[in-house]
Amino acid sequence: MKLKHLKSMILAYLLVGGSYVSNAQEISAMQAPKVVSPEVGKDNSVTFRVFSPDANKVEVNGSWMGFGDRLPLAKGENGIWSVSVDPLESSMYHYNFFIDGVSAIDPTNPEALRDGTRYASLLIVPGDGAKVFQLNETPHGDVSKVWYQSPSLESYRRMYVYTPPGYETSTQDYPVLYLLHGAGGDEDAWTALGRANYILDNLIAEGKAKPMLIVMTNGNAWQTSTLRNKPGIGAITRETYGQFQGKFEKSLVEDVVPYIEKNYRVIKSKDGRALAGLSMGGAHTITASIEYPGTFGYIGVFSSGIFDANADMAEMEMKFAALKSSNVQKYWVGCGVDDFVMESNKRLLSVLEKVDFEHEYYESEGGHTWANWRDYLSIFAPMLFK
Amino acid sequence: MKLKHLKSMILAYLLVGGSYVSNAQEISAMQAPKVVSPEVGKDNSVTFRVFSPDANKVEVNGSWMGFGDRLPLAKGENGIWSVSVDPLESSMYHYNFFIDGVSAIDPTNPEALRDGTRYASLLIVPGDGAKVFQLNETPHGDVSKVWYQSPSLESYRRMYVYTPPGYETSTQDYPVLYLLHGAGGDEDAWTALGRANYILDNLIAEGKAKPMLIVMTNGNAWQTSTLRNKPGIGAITRETYGQFQGKFEKSLVEDVVPYIEKNYRVIKSKDGRALAGLSMGGAHTITASIEYPGTFGYIGVFSSGIFDANADMAEMEMKFAALKSSNVQKYWVGCGVDDFVMESNKRLLSVLEKVDFEHEYYESEGGHTWANWRDYLSIFAPMLFK
Numbered sequence: 075m076k077l078k079h080l081k082s083m084i085l086a087y088l089l090v091g092g093s094y095v096s097n098a099q100e101i102s103a104m105q106a107p108k109v110v111s112p113e114v115g116k117d118n119s120v121t122f123r124v125f126s127p128d129a130n131k132v133e134v135n136g137s138w139m140g141f142g143d144r145l146p147l148a149k150g151e152n153g154i155w156s157v158s159v160d161p162l163e164s165s166m167y168h169y170n171f172f173i174d175g176v177s178a179i180d181p182t183n184p185e186a187l188r189d190g191t192r193y194a195s196l197l198i199v200p201g202d203g204a205k206v207f208q209l210n211e212t213p214h215g216d217v218s219k220v221w222y223q224s225p226s227l228e229s230y231r232r233m234y235v236y237t238p239p240g241y242e243t244s245t246q247d248y249p250v251l252y253l254l255h256g257a258g259g260d261e262d263a264w265t266a267l268g269r270a271n272y273i274l275d276n277l278i279a280e281g282k283a284k285p286m287l288i289v290m291t292n293g294n295a296w297q298t299s300t301l302r303n304k305p306g307i308g309a310i311t312r313e314t315y316g317q318f319q320g321k322f323e324k325s326l327v328e329d330v331v332p333y334i335e336k337n338y339r340v341i342k343s344k345d346g347r348a349l350a351g352l353s354m355g356g357a358h359t360i361t362a363s364i365e366y367p368g369t370f371g372y373i374g375v376f377s378s379g380i381f382d383a384n385a386d387m388a389e390m391e392m393k394f395a396a397l398k399s400s401n402v403q404k405y406w407v408g409c410g411v412d413d414f415v416m417e418s419n420k421r422l423l424s425v426l427e428k429v430d431f432e433h434e435y436y437e438s439e440g441g442h443t444w445a446n447w448r449d450y451l452s453i454f455a456p457m458l459f460k
Numbered sequence: 461m462k463l464k465h466l467k468s469m470i471l472a473y474l475l476v477g478g479s480y481v482s483n484a485q486e487i488s489a490m491q492a493p494k495v496v497s498p499e500v501g502k503d504n505s506v507t508f509r510v511f512s513p514d515a516n517k518v519e520v521n522g523s524w525m526g527f528g529d530r531l532p533l534a535k536g537e538n539g540i541w542s543v544s545v546d547p548l549e550s551s552m553y554h555y556n557f558f559i560d561g562v563s564a565i566d567p568t569n570p571e572a573l574r575d576g577t578r579y580a581s582l583l584i585v586p587g588d589g590a591k592v593f594q595l596n597e598t599p600h601g602d603v604s605k606v607w608y609q610s611p612s613l614e615s616y617r618r619m620y621v622y623t624p625p626g627y628e629t630s631t632q633d634y635p636v637l638y639l640l641h642g643a644g645g646d647e648d649a650w651t652a653l654g655r656a657n658y659i660l661d662n663l664i665a666e667g668k669a670k671p672m673l674i675v676m677t678n679g680n681a682w683q684t685s686t687l688r689n690k691p692g693i694g695a696i697t698r699e700t701y702g703q704f705q706g707k708f709e710k711s712l713v714e715d716v717v718p719y720i721e722k723n724y725r726v727i728k729s730k731d732g733r734a735l736a737g738l739s740m741g742g743a744h745t746i747t748a749s750i751e752y753p754g755t756f757g758y759i760g761v762f763s764s765g766i767f768d769a770n771a772d773m774a775e776m777e778m779k780f781a782a783l784k785s786s787n788v789q790k791y792w793v794g795c796g797v798d799d800f801v802m803e804s805n806k807r808l809l810s811v812l813e814k815v816d817f818e819h820e821y822y823e824s825e826g827g828h829t830w831a832n833w834r835d836y837l838s839i840f841a842p843m844l845f846k
Binding site: 125174176186191211215216218219243299301 | 510513514515516517557559560561562563564565567570571572574576577578579595597599600601602603604605606607616618625629642653685687688691707723
């Protein structure tokens with residue numbers, strides 16, 4: 075479309091009905107032939123379409139497929155490529171097209187999400203499985219991007235803070251769930267991919283979870299915020315990892331918790347604090363809880379465990395025994411039966427059993443996926459602060 | 461890459477140095493040959509690259525180019541396509557590739573931004589022009605996504621609220637800038653594309669602007685939040701626009717301002733309130749200020765004006781005269797010399813002149829662009845609340 079035409083269209087929209095409004099969807103729709111993608115059928119089959127008369131090959135990869143798998147689209151009339159996939163379980167997925175091998179989000183799908191350093195298009199297959207993380211007609215908590223000083227990391231850093239509906243007008247002190255992301259993620263992951271805010275909105279609205287804050291930090295100790303390293307940090311090498319080992323956990327307990335307890339109306343004791351994380355964040359959870367026993371009254375380890383097969387298990391047992399005697403209200407472990415971290419997970423379970431640490435273990439289907447982590451959060455959150 | 465290999469790589473990263481960390485950049489880098497894009501040269505020329513041995517045609521469109529213009533990339537060795545553009549002015553840009561005609565964000569650029577219903581890759585050309593909106597080493601304000609009830613729109617809606625550095629710990633009452641987006645945008649636009657939070661961070665750090673809150677609403681009265689219509693609203697038609705005419709402005713003054721003044725520590729009078737908007741948001745600014753004289757002490761109209769060529773100018777003059785007598789501290793108008801709304805802008809200026817309304821007019825280069833709106837904000841904000 076030529077610029078001149080776009081301008082006339084915008085002006086026309088601005089003047090429609092004597093009002094000054096326009097609509098991005100309509101402007102966007104002018105730029106390509108009418109293509110509907112993704113289209114969810116009544117049986118939850120999904121059709122993907124993309125317009126390209128010139129491409130040699132169009133493929134799609136979705137989060138319901140294997141990581142490297144690609145499903146080819148077939149070229150049809152008018153240059154529209156398409157493929158339908160068998161009915162998907164009601165859940166949230168993300169996908170990318172590959173246009174002659176180049177990763178692209180679906181140009182006709184306005185909803186995309188950030189997955190670390192890449193973007194993908196959002197697909198929600200409606201139904202029971204989606205209700206817990208959908209934006210439903212309930213009160214919503216607010217999500218704030220909050221900057222704080224971290225003396226432990228000598229850094230000014232960003233975290234996301236969810237405050238539950240009613241927080242502004244209430245006078246009560248709320249409990250806090252500290253919720254940690256995995257490798258490749260950052261402070262954005264638990265809302266973008268994990269929908270933690272909507273999950274809590276829904277659980278709270280149904281009376282299943284207590285109103286609580288959620289604090290979502292950046293677990294990459296060398297970063298200040300999404301994609302940004304702290305000043306003086308160049309390319310990330312193996313040495314960087316070593317340099318920052320254990321420091322995030324220290325900053326969590328010594329910097330983040332005090333910041334939250336100073337600036338928010340929250341309960342300032344162990345039984346008002348929960349800690350959970352997935353994968354790398356599960357490892358952070360394990361470390362932070364055993365290094366600072368008595369800090370967190372509720373602990374959740376999602377798709378993680380003791381990664382180091384050569385860890386000193388006697389020392390681990392000693393530390394877990396100390397944690398146990400700090401009177402943890404709930405120790406919850408979740409892992410997918412196909413998860414590649416199963417061995418690490420088993421090492422954690424065996425330590426818990428060895429020291430008679432009362433815990434709950436939930437083995438789900440599937441592997442190392444956000445579908446599982448959203449589920450785990452929706453199972454774990456209702457157990458908290460009760 | 462096969463899933464098995466990815467898993468080994470992730471495990472390897474998890475175990476590096478005995479620590480449990482990984483890095484999305486590195487995982488992502490495994491998926492494609494080493495391609496650097498975009499690359500900004502020392503002279504601010506920019507090279508774009510994309511890997512596709514199979515594509516027939518690769519093009520790029522950037523926000524420094526015309527809306528429909530496309531610059532072809534040339535295929536080089538190893539299937540890497542590239543093109544260099546002449547030095548760009550230090551500023552912020554966004555761009556998309558077209559892979560055989562299909563719009564795609566740059567797969568090697570981890571920074572993308574949302575522009576209404578589409579996504580584009582971010583390009584910042586460093587230098588003096590970028591300093592005002594960059595994330596610099598200054599204190600940062602927090603940005604919150606806040607839900608509120610709007611009785612005027614019979615809707616539960618979302619806005620973004622910026623609180624300046626120091627807000628949490630201070631006891632002072634702060635002034636508030638209500639900042640409105642244009643057609644095609646929503647409550648996300650002024651932070652994603654406008655970088656309003658970083659602009660204020662930087663102006664405040666340099667002592668150029670007073671610390672203030674910024675409230676960024678969703679000006680599409682039929683929406684509740686980004687991409688979501690209020691319940692019962694289907695496809696947006698001309699009738700929808702008519703149905704909601706003037707209602708956003710009412711909701712701004714009657715719902716949003718009271719919400720902010722109840723829930724934040726702010727000045728609750730005209731001279732502590734500023735209102736500004738771009739394009740459609742400029743029209744909202746004009747309407748809200750003349751319909752509610754005495755509400756806002758500072759007014760900014762960016763790339764907008766009186767869009768309706770058939771407006772009753774006598775009535776307009778009467779309303780602007782009433783607004784003038786409410787003692788507005790500053791009326792600021794900015795427009796690009798090439799902007800297609802120039803005629804509308806001139807109608808506004810002529811009314812202001814007709815009723816002897818003291819105002820400041822800034823005519824910039826360029827047209828209807830975010831580069832201009834970021835500039836206008838950085839010029840307007842320092843004039844406020846002084």
